[in-house]
Amino acid sequence: MPNWLIMVISLDMNVRIISGKFGGRVIKAPDGITTHPMSERVRGSLFNILTDEIVGAEVLDAFAGSGSLGIEALSRGASSVMFLERDRAASKILAENINLLKINSEATSMQINVSTWITKNPDKLYDVIFTDPPYNDMQFSTVSRLCELLKPNGLMILSYPGRGEVLPINGIVVVDDRSYGNAALRFYRKK
Helix, strand or coil: CCHHHHHHHHCCEEEECCCCCCCCCEEEECCCCCCCCCCHHHHHHHHHHCHHHHCCCEEEEECCCCCHHHHHHHHCCCCEEEEEECCHHHHHHHHHHHHHHCCCCCEEEEECCHHHHHHHCCCCCEEEEEECCCCCCCCHHHHHHHHHHEEEEEEEEEEEECCCCCCCCCCEEEEEEEEECCEEEEEEEEC
């Protein structure tokens, strides 16, 4: 492999927080090999849809990567966010982002497999759950289990490739589905 390619692969990316108290601030993101940071366009659309859902919400950011979804939620008024990320490099960057923004009192981050965390925390419920699994391993069984952690009327947003199969979940209603080229968002509501 050429040396210049190795250098490009090892560089971290940056993500801008769009709005709220951290609007305009830049956080680090993993290089994209093990994660796929949501584009600013898709993230902006997502949070425009969620305006009324976020203020005061308890949020779970599963497959968190850099934490951009949960941090955007905190920036826009969420009361707390639990970040779950199993990748060591991504988890380290997430911890740096939490420290950079001084949100340690509202944010909890764990380096753990999402499925393992669900098994250990079956009684913790959330108003909003962001689930953005790796596109090459959608982990539908784990995503389905995340719905069990929604409060009544809670909302889960699944980020998935704009093509391919999407998960139907028993007892959960699909309330919206948005496509953004190679990325899509599906909104599930617990009734």
